Amino acid sequence: MENHSETNSFVDTLLFGINFAVATLFFIACVIAIATADNPFEFLGGVFMLLPVLGYAIAEWLCWYRREYWLRRPMGILNLLLAAFFVFAGVTNVGEVVLADDPVDPMFFVIFGLGFVVISAYLGSCGWRRIHLPTSATDRTSPLNDR
Structure with missing residues (x-):
C-alpha cells in the first residue's frame, strides 16, 4: 500500500x-x-x-x-455552489440591515461581512482548486468513464 x-x-x-x-x-x-x-x-x-x-x-x-480522485470535480462544483450561496446570503442580509429603519453599528458590517467573505473565499478556492487539479493516468477514474 x-x-x-x-x-x-x-x-x-x-x-x-x-x-x-x-x-x-x-x-x-x-x-x-x-x-x-x-x-x-x-x-x-x-x-x-x-x-x-x-x-x-x-x-x-x-x-x-x-x-477516489474522480470525486474531485463533483465536490469542487458543490464547494463553488456553497460559496455562491454564502455570497448571496451575505449580500441579502446586509441589504436587509441597510434598508431597516434602525441604526446599525458599523462594526456589525465588519464582523458579519468578514465572516461571510472568509467562508465564501475558502469554499470558492477549495472548489476552484478541486476542479482544476490534474489527474494522472494512474489515478482512479470514474466508473462512468469505463463505457
Missing part, C-alpha cells in the same frame, strides 16, 4: 481536515437538533441536513483516504 504522504499533498490533507471536521460538526449538530427539537422547524432542519452533510463527509473521506 502506498504512503499517503506520497499521494496526497499537504494542501489536500489540510483541506480534507478542515472540510471533514466541519462536516462532522454539522452532522453532530443535526443529530442534536433532531434529538432535542423544541419545535418542528428545528427537527425538520436537522432531518433535511443530515443526509447531505453525511454524504459530503463520506465523499471527502473517499476522495482523500481511499484516493
